[in-house]
Amino acid sequence: MAPDARWKKHFVAQRVFGESPLFTDVDGDGLPDVITGKRRWAHGPTGDAEPNGTPYISAFLLRRAADKSVSYVPRRLDDQGGIGTQLVTADINAESLPKLKDPLMALRKASKQVSDVVSAQTALATGEVDIVVGGGEWLTAVLAADNPNLDWTIPKQGGLRWAQSIGVVAGSTQPDLALEFVKYIVSPEGQARLATASCYWGMPANAKAGDALSAEAKAVLRWDQQPDFLTRAQLYPIPDAATDTAMQDMWTEMLNQ
Template sequence: MGGVAAASALGPRLSWAADELNILVWCDHADPKLLQPFEQAHNVRVNVKTYEGTGTALSIIEQSQPGDWDVFVIDAPDVPQVAKQGLLASLNKDDYPWDDLFEQIRNAPYNSVEGKLYSVPEKFGYYGIAYNDSKVDGTDMSSNDVMWNPKYKGRMAVYDYYFPVIQMIAISLGMKPSDVNVQNLEEKIRPKLLELKPQVSLIGDIVGVQNALVSGNVDMIVAGAEFAVSVLTTEKPELQWTIAENGGLIWTQGLAIFEDSNKKDLANEFVKWVISPEGQGLLATSDCYWAMPTNSNAALNDAQKQILRWDEQPGFLAKSHLSFLPQPELDSAMLELWMEFVQS
């Protein structure tokens, strides 16, 4: 991987030199084509540790020493929670091409806490339906009601993540994600979620449901979209994705700098690189997964823009909802309902 140090290759803290930057990130940031230009421009080595899930990241941070980590990629709705723990440094909007970021994404409420910016949104996408266009009727995919269409019974996989699936069901019921509460979760969403189970042949992680779609074991992925299939579309053009006419659900990831980093200036240069048009094009088309860059000036060619549905983004954004962070009581109830669904 050239100048990139994989997670397993990270040495003890005392072995990290002053000309190294240590980043705790998602897999799309481990791509050499994204990291090598920054390393060469700054004569620095970027040490990468990838993780899945903010809870996992917090465990890694808890086991680390202050100053071990410099840059953090975070699921954007989790920013307030992490910032309030004092883990993130405040940022200056003027350091970034803020006005070039898609308006709905840059104005998301969770980028800032009490008026201070803690995360720069860098990549986003949707939870919708990913599907094999040769196996399904494409017109059926334009509604979330396809989840209960008997035509596809036994031909569906569901991404094993309670958060988006429950919100997608709320949208199908005419609710906004932020309308979900403990009462309507039980009275309205629970029956629809349990009604979905007979339709499903697989509940799995991204790799599992993606492999099932590619192999033909299923024809669609519920709560899948560009991140599940866009990286494969060039070789398998039958793999497509969409969001429902009655609304999609937006996910966003952000870049943050650790408060106890001893290399904040270098870390900020990394953030600026990733948010630049060139960096955004490389991040959006990472070998790990593709998704929309937040910078509207991202360096993408016409073929890449077509795969990411670039020209459709204004409409997608207008009819979609930002994923929200539930309060602990609701989050616990959502997780309990999800376990009932999985085990039913």
């Protein structure tokens, strides 16, 4: 039997640029809809037909008529964020990491430099660069007094949430005193002081720290926008040994290109 004799083709769309589709119920009617889309440089600067085309997320909503016929209704959901690697940072491992290689290498080619904190701050302060990818309040806050137009944000596509921990090590000679120090560090006052430390600023984890911060400090930290930012932030991955090695190898390759 010829392939087309058994299955009849029903085109959802004649032409769609994008990644492999996902199936989920977008509009809550219990039917699986199709989601697809594209982002800029999904496969590098020359790997796609339109590498610099407008990023988008589109849905094709499944509809079933009374006569049991099926159709899909196209809907453009977003024309800013795009869709691409579909990889949550918590799911990064040695097997999934290669999906990030092409975007990383493309980003490196488009960048003036890859810097540490001090070099990045210097480049911003001198005007050598205008944008730092992967920066945040910890990078721009100490420059705000001299450059009030310098700001930071989390894009619609999301960003990484940098988290640190503190504890009392086993065998501490003064565990009670160490515990009191930990309590102070995570207290509203301690968090507020850390948030505006002279070395670099950082958003406090204790929401009550806002009571101890000035209005000016809150403005620099974008305090009122944190709930929205948190919805778009993913925790930094905790790699196992194999993933850590693979990440370092990819980073070294990127630096050497």
